[in-house]
Amino acid sequence: MAHLVAIPKLGLTMTDCTLVDWAKQDGDRVEQGETLYAVETDKITSDIEADDSGYLRRFAEVDTMHEVGAVVGGLFATREEALAASGPGAKAPPGPRDEPAEPAAASASMPTPPPGKAGRVRVSPLARRIASAAGIDPASLEGSGAHGAVLRRDVDTEIARRESSARATAQPAAASAQPAAADTRRALAGMRKAIAQKMVQSLTSTAQMTGFARVDMAEAVRLRQACIAAEADLGVRVSYTDIVLKACAQALASMPQINASIIGDEIITWADVNVGLAVALDDGLIVPVIRNADRKSIAEIAAERIDLAARARSGRLSREDLDGGTFSLSNFGSYGGDFETPILNAPQSALLGIGAIEDEPVVRDGQIVIRPMMMLSLTFDHRLIDGAVAGRFRGRVREILENPYSMMATLR
Structure with a gap:
């Protein structure tokens, strides 16, 4: 039987949170006490440790909100069981995030490369989509999520910085020809939310x-x-x-x-x-x-x-x-x-x-x-x-x- 991975209550008034990062991929071996995922609530990011061992199946994506007690994953006895499992909102079993599916001969316990210059920068799917639309390379950003993950708020910050820089360096046009200033919008998210x-x-x-x-x-x-x-x-x-x-x-x-x-x-x-x-x-x-x-x-x-x-x-x-x-x-x-x-x-x-x-x-x-x-x-x-x-x-x-x-x- 699978051990369900549920959002814990981290504070007296906590009712929900945003899942901002997974430290493990589907099918990875997880040992009790290892960092499993990270959540953002009440203005800080907290790493959540696994309270059991097993092979991981993720039922929730990053940048999604969940109530306390919501099931976001499961730990299974074998890797095959994990990859075949489905859960609340789960899709067909994917390979590691943002990478091609893992070859069948790959080791189930192969570690995820750490973020930084020598490894792949972690980027949440939502942040990647927004960055792509804005013409921003997310790998160039300093992530504020767990383990340096680049989140939506990091992309929003960079967009706002570029807009401010563009306004500051633009040459003023003649008053009669100057267009109306454009409104700026950003999501109410993270600490501000x-x-x-x-x-x-x-x-x-x-x-x-x-x-x-x-x-x-x-x-x-x-x-x-x-x-x-x-x-x-x-x-x-x-x-x-x-x-x-x-x-x-x-x-x-x-x-x-x-x-x-x-x-x-x-x-x-x-x-x-x-x-x-x-x-x-x-x-x-x-x-x-x-x-x-x-x-x-x-x-x-x-x-x-x-x-x-x-x-x-x-x-x-x-x-x-x-x-x-x-x-x-x-x-x-x-x-x-x-x-x-x-x-x-x-x-x-x-x-x-x-x-x-x-x-x-x-x-x-x-x-x-x-x-x-x-x-x-x-x-x-x-x-x-x-x-x-x-x-x-x-x-x-x-x-x-x-x-x-x-x-x-x-x-x-």
Whole structure:
């Protein structure tokens, strides 16, 4: 009997994914624990290992979407059984992708050549068709899929680059003869599609409300200056994001009702304080998680933030880096924003946005003075968190930032 290869559930909120690559061909021998295929979901690509051994028959093509639990292949006792099998959506048994059928005398365990200059570049069928129509050699592209596979989004990126380059180098014609600018279109796919789906799902499945608070950051500024002065000793440069993240973690530890989620008909109060940090990428946004942030020093948080952000921008985050967040932080002040109404990273019930720190006139002891002020924007799920509770949480974060001595005690 065949062992069915099904799409696993990789995260709490995962419902579907795109199959972006097969590491094996039909009829290949697969050993338990070997990488079998790759899927793209929630903005990252994950390699899936075989949980049994056998000879592979693929029932699904790359660049196709599948729900969790969908059968995409099977592992059989013999190569002959595999090649003769059919499954959901399966066609007549083909040879290796984009190659002539394998000769009968060929070894069943012949390895697939690795991608690169010495081997064949992996290209998904859809990407190959689009590239051919656009006059692009897919072998010239740098693939973003598993094992360097060239996917549709890589071809779309190259098409957009060429169009932009053509517009930039074209000589301007006379105004009276200049044709209307052509519209450009590209598929809503990959990371952009995942973001679009999550944002709509978040807004339609929760009762979101945003409240604001102004924070005097004078003492937090002094704390950061102290951290910078001790940079050689700490081994890392501390940012304001690290300080605010630590303040949030301390506040969450003292107010567990914020560190909670509604999942189905249950309210789950999370035992760990795992803070997700929004990282802006060229083509979207991703939220890696700093785990047990309440038990880490500011320097430890800074080192982990730097590592996660670097790996996010180079596409090297793992599924574990993104799973398990119980609260999120978004620093829109880093690109000049004062305040926004951020959207929840569901199923989390709260997200704190922080604005830019700017000098403002304020009244202290009856006198007008200039202080470095920052706006907090707390979006919360009103189904679970009442306005008064959200207000106390904002107040607690503000209290810690304005009197950050408890954070100084755990500087290293």
